[in-house]
Amino acid sequence: MNIIISNTSDEPIYLQIVDQLKEQIVQGELVESQSLPSIRNLAKELKISVITTKRAYDELEKEGFIVTVAGKGSYVAAINKEMFRETKVKVIEEKMTEAINTAKLVGLTLEELQDMLKIIYEGW
Known part of the structure; x- marks a missing residue:
């Protein structure tokens, strides 16, 4: 550990x-x-x-x-990995919704947002 x-x-x-x-x-x-x-x-x-x-x-x-x-x-403990995953996916959806709303507020296009997501994702 x-x-x-x-x-x-x-x-x-x-x-x-x-x-x-x-x-x-x-x-x-x-x-x-x-x-x-x-x-x-x-x-x-x-x-x-x-x-x-x-x-x-x-x-x-x-x-x-x-x-x-x-x-x-x-x-x-024995954990239900699928339930854990589903919980995390819900959190991601909530955060992405917040990011999309902010992007729309400042006038980012879907393409710009996708490019930004790809850059960030690949940087990990």
């Missing part, structure tokens, strides 16, 4: 942990039933507060990515 914390990011540290663990789970780097480091061990490893790691684990559990067994630890 590899987590990189950026102190210069605008995103809170607990969300950085959540996002990176979600990505590792969805990509199959962390597999169903795999144990995760204890909250204390992860905090020590990342040199952050135990409260921050607890908040990240609580968020992951709330979203169904991990399960915690009292006295045993936290484990990767």
Whole structure:
């Protein structure tokens, strides 16, 4: 498990942990039933507060990515990858709708918008 914390990011540290663990789970780097480091061990490893790691684990559990067994630890949950994908596609659609509305507001054509999307997409 590899987590990189950026102190210069605008995103809170607990969300950085959540996002990176979600990505590792969805990509199959962390597999169903795999144990995760204890909250204390992860905090020590990342040199952050135990409260921050607890908040990240609580968020992951709330979203169904991990399960915690009292006295045993936290484990990767079985996730419905298709449902997760559908949720993310909905977020993309909402953001694209916002971008399209802004583009229309400033007079961008569909072709200009497509060119911009292609440049940005290929830059990743």
